Amino acid sequence: MIKRLIYTVLGMVIIFSSVVQAQDAEVGSQSLPMELKLPRSLEKAVRKIQYNLLGSEKGASRIEVLDENCLHIQFNFSPGQTVRQDDWQVVVTPGFTPSFHWAPHLTPTGSHIIDQHVFRSPALIVADDRQVITLIPDLDIMKKGTPVRWYLDLDAENNRLVLGMSNSRVDDHVLFVRKPGAEYPAGEVEIGFFLMVHSDEASLKNPFRRPLDFLWNRWGHDLYQAGNPVDADLERYVEHTYNWAFNSWADNVWQEFELDGKKVGSPVFIVNVTQSPNYPGEVNEREFRSVWNQAWFSSLRSAGGLYRYARRTGNTALMEKALLTKELALSFPKVEGFFYGLIGTEMHEVEIDGRKYNRSKGWDTYYWGNSNRNPYTWNAAESPFHILDMSWTALLMLRWYDELEKDERLLHYAEQYAGSLLGIQSENGFFPGWLDLRTLQPMAHLNESPETSMSATFLLKLYELTGKQEYKEAGLKAIDAVIRDIIPTGRWEDFETYWSCSRYGSDHLVGKKVIRNNMYKQNNFSMFWTAEALFECYRLTSDRRYLDQGQRTLDELLMTQASWQPPYMYVNVLGGFGVLNADAEWNDSRQSLFSELILQYGKLLDSDEYNGRGWAALKASFVMMYSPLNPVTKAQWEKVYPFFGEEDYGFMMENYGHGGRTSPEGEGMGEFTIYDWGNGAAAEAYNRILDKFGKIE
Template sequence: MSQKKIWNDAADPFVKSVTYDWLGPYEPTLERQELDGRLTHVTLSFSLEEQVPQDDWQLQIMPAFAPKFHWAPHLTPTDNHIIDQHCFRSPALIVHDERQWLAVIPDLDLLAAGTPVRWYMDMDAGRNMLTLGMSNYKVTEHVLFEKAEGAVYPPGEVRIGFYIMKCDLDSIANPWRPVLAFLWDRWGGKLFRQGAPKVAPLERYVEHTYRWAFENWADSVWQEFELDGVKVGAPAFIVDVSQSPNYPGIPSEREARSIWNQAWFNSLRSAQGLYRYGTSKGNEELVRRALMTKELALAAPLSNGVFPAVIGTEMETLQIDGQTVNRSKGWGTSFWGNSNRNPIHPWGSLRDAPYHVLDMSWTALLMLRWYEELERDERLLAYAEAYAERLLALQDEKGYFPAWLNKSTLEPYEILKDSPETSLSVTFLLKLYEMKKDGKYLTAALKAMDIVMAEVVPDGRWEDFETYWSCCPYGNGRVGSKVPRNNMYKQCNFSIYWTAEALLQCYLATGRQRYVSVGERCMDELLMTQASWQPPYIYVEALGGFGVMNCDGEWNDSRQSLFAELIVRYGIELDRTEYIERGIAALRASFVMMYCPENEKTKIQWEKAHPFFTERDYGFMMENYGHEGATNPEGRGMGRFTIYDWGNGAAAEAYLRMRERYGDVLRERYGQSLSRGEERR
């Protein structure tokens, strides 16, 4: 395979060389355009006279300096791993040392025009090499991508291109801002202002959600029972397509029937949306159900300042017509427990799972929000204060809050004892300080924030429960260590979000500029996981949707409904239109995966994946798209389940909360509507 250099300027302090392969016997024609002092565009065009089989084609860029910092959208732990175009949400490779900053950005116009072979990127920190390539791929583990054999280029023109961006480090505030601004200016912002992601007025999706949960699918979704003489209720944690009223087979429950008040799936969060909606519509039944969910949260036994996050039922396995199915034994068998997404009993029993400080801090924060924004139920404030006293006692000398507590002894476990999960507890304590004006909460919160700023943020150590103990176990034997080939930690954007939120709250509480400056850096790192364009190989609306981590495959993940408000808040605080647009795009993307007639592209994909769906399923919404690293026009990537509290119910809450809190200022100051068309109030 022939190679040639197209960049060999010894005087260039940023790029030492750019070397490319030929395609078979064909050498490309090159076009290099200097767009401004810091941006160069390069295109390579091959004119093939016959079919060319070639497993791998590469273009390699070697920086002229030795970077200390490396960032890529996905991990490539070996030479055979690649960052397939499936992960090109806001695609870039970024490196810098103390003086120079360099980024490589694929030309998304060329990629959007269609390519005979998939594109990829790679970053080898040890060899100081940044790669743009073309190859087939395969998914290994969950989710890493590797090169695969069999790529074939048909006769005709093959084009691939990229941008090189470079500047002195002291001219930028953080390593992601120039890339994000470029991506939004060239692609995302234009699409947003043209109407992407394409959705209907958002209240229609709220109506679909509540009709689905409390009418059409109510037999499977809504759970109502009595605890110690008090009527409680909430939507089930998860329901499967086999529980559809239209399913032609035998229904089976995917996981234990349960209700969660955890960092992802939190019924108390969704209930706040239901309360707002029911109150605004004069719908007493919806308000009643929201209040029952509040009662369930308050029923969680508070002991020594800690409380469980999950209530579940005993399950049984049955044989029905030769099929093995899972069924609940009913709420008469209920028990309290915690999330089984943990390192102590991974995916084990809910009953035996350890207490998770993160889950408790989030639920307690939601109690304070309910008290402040919806109704002054003094029990909520008292419950949160009791937990706060225990939380303060758990803070270590450096300022961190631990992740997990032994269920029997309540002693902290060592694992993730110094993680950015701490940041959510900061936000909780600052809210309590705002309400009670007790300085001990502020002191503890700032001490925690300062250590996260010092030890987590600069190195990108975004390790939390989801990073290792959700669906992607890669790397859980090396917590606290970087992937050497990439000089990066395995990272989850959940903890970036908590930290960005906590930093904004620290700034608002103290007025200290350094908090919002570091918060902006975290916000931009978070936004590198947001889709800044619409790929042709993603068969639903994608602009504004989020991925999850640098070792997974999701598009349009439900966390975007949680992130949207914070992005808009930063936009208002910093008066940045890009953030406003990105936040609104994230909110609208939160409804893209819903099965309903308003989502034309998504509806087609759902019916290809599950042909039995009818109007009785309108409102069903998978939590993400393309989770396993692959999509196609025939419905691959659509999934099989809905988590109300991490999907349609959460999205409805986000819209209703943001409309109430920010709708007027966005219209009056920025001329923006959270929704589409006229909203019915």
């Protein structure tokens, strides 16, 4: 811990204008000739801080003691002419060998950097069993705009925390690598960071809590109070959503058909801009026409929100649609208790005026399948049963039964599945990832992963409704496995980590850390499932261990939430979430799913920060909607799709900046809407939270 420093002349501000020569350090090809003179109280925690010249200029350094645990360090340069320098960096070398490392993005080689594009809650954190060091870039400087992009890097092998400036380019999907050509115009160049050192027991158990508190209280809180991410009545966004899905875009969104003589229906999985009633060309369907009940795209989840809205407003037409989607979910066939995750149609190409377009053959060609986001096949009809997807759908059935209507078929369907699920739990507590379609045997991947947390939550809910102890025992055994084997090392590997759009590492990293970062490739989805399961464990057992582990996991999740508004993001982003430490999204639709859990922890722990973050997450869920309620976002949409009009109000991309870049001209806006992972999901979250928490704050 940094001892409190008292200086009779300067008080709590110390200016270190002296530097010492340091010729022994190399990072990449850049030598670091300058070394800061640090307070003695830092010597045990920090061995040295070194930095580059800018051109030939040494510049000025300034250290301010904010409190006994936090320093602010700033560098100022005043080049008299343009400086061309590919890389500038400051390197903090800890005075100990950390066993724990965390960074917002992976940098598997010395050429990779953590570009400012993914500075959502930017920090570098390292720790051993005695102390924690956290480096946070000075976002106040960044808010003013910088001549060259900032970056972070965590080099665990060489024990270095790096803040730098460099151009970059996107590599793979999505990592960043240095790019030559950075230029600094004549004038003022400043860069700085906060350095925190803590050794208290709470920080050692949860290294994310203090950085999150710092980020929210310094930047997020006031920004939220000022109306970011949105300040309009959320009810109006919900009205846009349902008008879009069931009126203006209904011909392409709403699907209604018969299965064995029973009428069912649901909004379709995905539509794109070519299906707008204002699009001047031919429709070209982006993916196979289908309806999903999967961990992302859950028609049953969205229908629950529609049910709540229809009940509140007395809208019988929308209530009928919600019930048709429930009937569809109950129609998914079972194989020894396990069941499919989607229903799709056959597709074909049609040629019009010499161009080919992707079209569905219609619901008469339907087939049952499973999510094709898996390690085995891209063919949904051949994809294996996914335990995560089934446990999520069964949990939603139980919540519908408990909170909406006592349809005994829902409870029966879920309990049939539970019987099969208990039979495949391993001795160590985990549930397997996938089951072979024919043999129903576990397959090769993610058989000891945090996907197990979802099954734990499902079983605990089933115990709550039935009182059967075997469900509780299996659920607690499952979450104890996750506490033991996943949380301590941050092994947040799930289907999305490797088998969605970001496939980096799927051929060599599964189950292994990136050595240079001492981190796994991580996805925040499994952090959410685990934080939720631990919340339920605490609620049912009152065992404080579950609450402590749940808060730590929630806080790791919140490190992927935007705590500020970068000037290079051209829509509002406060409260929105990223996804992976190897992808680039902002405002990802998962924030609508996360928001209630954050609020639940906020209520339980009486935390203003959690409450603010939870409400911001809910509101961020509507930022990407094309609507006059979002004038800044609307302008971005119209730069990309000038044919958009009133009939398109409600269209909403699932995220922003997915490719690693944004621009004032609309780069980063996307071209599709997934109702169940976009506007419909956001509307569901609003309706659910309104029912449970009352007035939206």
